[in-house]
Amino acid sequence: MAITEKDVRHLAKLASLGLDDAGVARMARELEAIVGYVNQLSEVDTTGVEPVANVSGLANVTRPDAAGPMLAIDAVLANAPARNQNAILVPKVVER
Amino acid sequence: MEYEAVIGLEVHCQLSTVSKMFCGATTVFGQEPNSQVDTLTLGLPGTLPVINARAVELAVRAALALGGDVREHSKFDRKHYFYPDLPKGYQISQYDQPYCVGGAVTIDLADGGQKVIKLTRIHMEEDAGKLIHQEHGAWSEVDLNRAGTPLVEIVSEPEIRSAAEAYAYLMELKRALKWVGVSDCEMQEGSLRCDANVSIRPLGQAQFGTRVEIKNLNSFRAVEAAINHEIAAQSALHRAGRYAEVVQVTKLWDPDARTTRMMRGKEMAADYRYFPDPDLPPLVITAAERERIRAAMPELPRARQERFQREFGFERAMAAELTAEAGIADYVEALVAAGAKPKLAGNWTREEALRLANESGRPLAEVAPVAAMAGLIALVDAGKVARVVAKAECAELLASGQAPEAFFTAKGMIQVQDAGQLQAWVAQVIAGEAKTVADIRAGKTAAVGRLVGATMKLSGGKADPAAVKAEVLRQLGIAG
Numbered sequence: 001m002a003i004t005e006k007d008v009r010h011l012a013k014l015a016s017l018g019l020d021d022a023g024v025a026r027m028a029r030e031l032e033a034i035v036g037y038v039n040q041l042s043e044v045d046t047t048g049v050e051p052v053a054n055v056s057g058l059a060n061v062t063r064p065d066a067a068g069p070m071l072a073i074d075a076v077l078a079n080a081p082a083r084n085q086n087a088i089l090v091p092k093v094v095e096r
Numbered sequence: 097m098e099y100e101a102v103i104g105l106e107v108h109c110q111l112s113t114v115s116k117m118f119c120g121a122t123t124v125f126g127q128e129p130n131s132q133v134d135t136l137t138l139g140l141p142g143t144l145p146v147i148n149a150r151a152v153e154l155a156v157r158a159a160l161a162l163g164g165d166v167r168e169h170s171k172f173d174r175k176h177y178f179y180p181d182l183p184k185g186y187q188i189s190q191y192d193q194p195y196c197v198g199g200a201v202t203i204d205l206a207d208g209g210q211k212v213i214k215l216t217r218i219h220m221e222e223d224a225g226k227l228i229h230q231e232h233g234a235w236s237e238v239d240l241n242r243a244g245t246p247l248v249e250i251v252s253e254p255e256i257r258s259a260a261e262a263y264a265y266l267m268e269l270k271r272a273l274k275w276v277g278v279s280d281c282e283m284q285e286g287s288l289r290c291d292a293n294v295s296i297r298p299l300g301q302a303q304f305g306t307r308v309e310i311k312n313l314n315s316f317r318a319v320e321a322a323i324n325h326e327i328a329a330q331s332a333l334h335r336a337g338r339y340a341e342v343v344q345v346t347k348l349w350d351p352d353a354r355t356t357r358m359m360r361g362k363e364m365a366a367d368y369r370y371f372p373d374p375d376l377p378p379l380v381i382t383a384a385e386r387e388r389i390r391a392a393m394p395e396l397p398r399a400r401q402e403r404f405q406r407e408f409g410f411e412r413a414m415a416a417e418l419t420a421e422a423g424i425a426d427y428v429e430a431l432v433a434a435g436a437k438p439k440l441a442g443n444w445t446r447e448e449a450l451r452l453a454n455e456s457g458r459p460l461a462e463v464a465p466v467a468a469m470a471g472l473i474a475l476v477d478a479g480k481v482a483r484v485v486a487k488a489e490c491a492e493l494l495a496s497g498q499a500p501e502a503f504f505t506a507k508g509m510i511q512v513q514d515a516g517q518l519q520a521w522v523a524q525v526i527a528g529e530a531k532t533v534a535d536i537r538a539g540k541t542a543a544v545g546r547l548v549g550a551t552m553k554l555s556g557g558k559a560d561p562a563a564v565k566a567e568v569l570r571q572l573g574i575a576g
Contacts, residue, residue, distance in 0.1 A: 014367060016178045053171050053372035059380045065113045065150030068120015069134060076133045076240070086129040087237035090180040092229055 003032040098299040099331045102307075103256035103292060103323060104216075107269060108247050109279045110223065110287040111154040117222040117246035118145030118188065118376075125285050129239035137244050139184030144375050147172075151246035155195060155220050156381060156389045158248050158278045161396060162269075164199030164218055166386045172220075172376040175368045180238050181225040189249075191370040194219035195381060201252070201272070202398055203264040204412060213265050214253040223247050226286075242286070248278075254293065254304070259323035266290060266316055268398070275397045275422050283315050290319055294326045295342075296334065305330070305339075309346045310356060322349040325356060400425050408438035418442055424450065427460045434470035437477065444473055448490045464494050471500035485509050485557045512558045521559060522567045525550045536572060544568055 008027045012019045019027060073086050082089040115122055119136035136143040159166050173191035199215035225243035229236045250269065256262050270281040270288060281288040290313045295305035308326055313319045330342050347356040395403075397419050404415040404425070419425045427449065431441035449464035456463050472493060475481040481504050493503050504510050512518065525547055526533060535543045544565065551564045 010367070014176070014178065014369075054374065054377050056377050058377035060147075061377050062147045062149035062152065063120075065115050065148050066120060067115055067122045070121050070131075071133055071135065071138075073128070073130050073133075076130045076138065079138075082235070084235070084237060086131070087228070087239055088130065088180070089235045090238055092234050092236045093180060093227070 003028050003035060007031075097335065099296045099327070099334065100299045100301075101257055101259075101323070101327045102254045102295045102297060102304055103258075103262055104254035104307075105252045105256065105262060105265060105319075106291045106293070107250045107252075107266070108223075108289040109158070109250065109273055109281065111151050111158075111246040111248065112277065112279050113148055113150050113154065113246055115148060116244035117148050117151050117220070118244060119143075121244065123242075123245045125282075125287070127241055129237070129241065132241040133243075137183070137240055145188060145373075147376065147379065148246060151220065152195075152379065152381070153389060154246075154278045155218070155248050156386060157276045157393065158250075158273055159196035159199065159218055160386075160390050160393055161272045161276045161278070162199040162201060162215060162218070162250070164196040164215060166196050166381055167193070168381060168383070169193065169378060170195040170219075170381070171378045172373045173370045174373045175221075175370055177368060179224070180236065181227050181240075181243065183225075183240065183243065187222060187224060188373055188376070189221035189370075190219035195379060199250075201265055201268050203261060203268050204416065205264075206260065208412070211261065213255050213261075216251040216253050218248050218250050221247050221249060254295075254307075259320040259327070262292065262323055263316055263320045266319060271397045271420060276393060286314070289314065292319060292323055292326075294323055294330070296327055296330045298334075306342045306344055308342065308344070310349055311346060311359065312348045312350075314351070318349055318351050321351075321354060322356065325354065329356075394422065397422070397425075404428075404442075408432070408442065410438070410442055414442055414446065418445060423460060427464075427466070430461070430466045431470050431473065434466055436470050436473040440473050440477060441470075444469060448487065452491055452494065468494055468497075468500060475500055475504065479513075479560050479562075480504070480510055482509075482511055482552070482557060482559070482561055484552075484561065509557055511560045512555065513560075518559060518563060518567050519571075521551050521554050522547075522564065522571055525554060526568070526571055533572065536574070541574070544574075 005024050005028050008019070008024045008031065011031075012024070012027075077083050077086070077088060080088040110123075113123060116137065119134055121134040121137050122132045124132065136145060156166055170190055170193045172188050174186040175189045175191070176186040178185055194217045196218035197216075199218065201213045201215065203211050203213060205211055223242050223245040225238055225240040227236050227238055252265065256265055266288075273279050273288075274281050279287055283289070292310045292313060293307045294310060295307040297303065297305045308330070310322050310326060313322055326347075330339075333339055333341050346359045348359045349356055401412075401415045401419040404410045404419060405412060408415075408428075410418065417424075418428050424445065428438075428441050428445050431445065432438050436444070445460075449460055449469060452463045453460045472481075472486055472490065476483050476486045480501075485504075489504070489507070489509070493500060496503060498506075501510075529547060529550065532543050532546050536547075547568045548561060548565050551568065552559055552561060555564075
């Protein structure tokens, strides 16, 4: 399964990652190896096997609508790059 | 050339739960930023989502209220995008197996007719956090309180043909969703949000035009204004032979400038790389569960509106107004049950009880107790209290907590039924209003009202205006 440099640039854009040309070439090689490895699954004959989206065998794992424990605001903001009072600050982003 | 608009709406509605869709963090509006956040909301490693059973129940209620087909099997998928309002890097949504397919919203048209707008689907998902972009600074502020709040997204077929129809559709949707307790549907608070897909085509053309998506529509009037603006812009380009300039883009509505601005073009079209969320087993809503929820549903607002028209003889506008909320409709029916004639119950609710409730911000039955209001209506209907007097005294009566008859008796406002007294009052007024009488005899029959008014004043409001009018006409020798 070929991963092109165009694919990598598209993915990098979606993931908001800055990659230089060398990085794009390296990621294309590495992603191709990963996808190729996973792609071995396509060699399995699945004729007559129902597709499943989940293999747990479970359904309807739910909880009652009740308030649970929450974090203190300082804990929520502990990993924030910057804060303004209790809001997390990030470099201004355009609407999408 | 005449154009026809083709509009589809995507409405996001927050479900009225205590906790979030997949965790126990709370969902109260207007709290301190980032005060309703837990480890799952932050998307920290090792956390796992668990479905909120109440959110599913409310979603099913929404689907049943809108006549949708609730599917037995559905699943949750990850919708990927990188943005600071979404710590996990994906939103949990439903992609190719939504829990509800189809449905419809019936709207009233200005010409008196009705129109059915079909729904494509309804699916459950979690909300993102809120971003506030600093106007002058270089930063955006992130508040994750809203992140993970349960939503249903209701997608209409492109069957809406004007901004007015879009407005009516949203009002009807809001009425139904509030009615069954699914959501409070406050657009200002963001619990109901709307995106519009708008295209135009020359009238009679079957093929759809190029659609433009408009976001950031945060009031019903904004939806109407933005759609009208977009229809006008696309029509102008078509007329000028420049329709090719209409391209499939996403725009943002700017309510202050009353215009749209570009958000993203076609080349940035979303690529969400959906796949089934492995952390969530599939959702099964059995027929038994669905029917249990259906059995607990109230009579729906449109059915009730039509029943009010049929059983109570209300005009459509009045029936719609009195079924705008379940509480109003219940109030009218309580007045009728207490003996009020339906038309009178409707009118007094509309003209007095609703006004008092709106002014005070208190519930109808509290600001205008059913027993007192029904008693007041009965006094007017029996001719014991003049309608104008009853209206003027209504607020005071209801606030006093007194029985209506005792209240009006104490104020000396029970109408005098004595014919001799009435004749004397009218004779006295006629004697003192020679000019008015001359006007009437000269053909200005509208001046009769002045004599009726003067008699009412003389009687201290105790005369029955209809009887006064008849007596005035009788004494002047004019046929009534």
